[in-house]
Amino acid sequence: MTAPRRPIAEMPLRVRYQECDGQGIVFNAHYLAYVDMCSFEAEKALFGSHQEMLAHGADVVVAEANVKFRSPARYDDDLLVAQYLNHLGTTSLIFDFEIHRGETLVATATIRYVFIEPDTLRPQAPPEAVRKVYAALLGG
Numbered sequence: 386m387t388a389p390r391r392p393i394a395e396m397p398l399r400v401r402y403q404e405c406d407g408q409g410i411v412f413n414a415h416y417l418a419y420v421d422m423c424s425f426e427a428e429k430a431l432f433g434s435h436q437e438m439l440a441h442g443a444d445v446v447v448a449e450a451n452v453k454f455r456s457p458a459r460y461d462d463d464l465l466v467a468q469y470l471n472h473l474g475t476t477s478l479i480f481d482f483e484i485h486r487g488e489t490l491v492a493t494a495t496i497r498y499v500f501i502e503p504d505t506l507r508p509q510a511p512p513e514a515v516r517k518v519y520a521a522l523l524g525g
Contacts, residue, residue, distance in 0.1 A: 392467040393480075393522060394427035400462045410457035417450060420482040420494045423466040427480075431518050443515045445498035446506070448477065452494045462486050470522045476500050476508050478519060 398419060406412040425435055432438040458464060465485045472479040482494040500511045511519070 390469050392469055394423055394430050394468045396423040396426045396466045398422070398464050398466065400458050400460055400464065402460050405460050410459055411462075413452070413454065416452050416454070416484065416492050416494065419464070419466050419484060420468070420480075420496060423468045423482060424480070424496075427468045432515075438515065439503050441512050441515050442503065443509075443511045444501050444503040445478065446501055447496060448499045449497040450494065451496075452492055454492050455490045456486070456492075458484070458486060458491045464491060470519060471495065473516070473519045473523055476510050 396419075400411055404411050404415045428435050428438050432441070438444065463486065467483045467485070469481045469483075470478065471481045477497055477499045479495060479497045482496070483490060484492045484494075499508050500515075501507060502509045510516075
């Protein structure tokens, strides 16, 4: 039996009225905003802040995003967004996200990020200090 994965970050949020569509549920695009917000919480947990990660000479951009909707979230729902490292490649990372309302799984997302050099925005392998932080999450 494998141990449950531990999230890098967990971010609580309450659904705001303006995030809901005419059907009274969270508009689909907001789920990507939720996971993006959680990504910054993960950077804060791992590096201290987004600025600290940039100081290492690394940044990331989204290369691919996939969201699966499981149960609708509505105005004033309390949600919890959790982020997990799925894969660390040579120049990219894949994160899994889960969004829960209590015990109910609302949505999952998988986001592939590519490391870039902050000044040129060109793809690059992450600096060794950054790679070590992520590799430790995978146990290697």
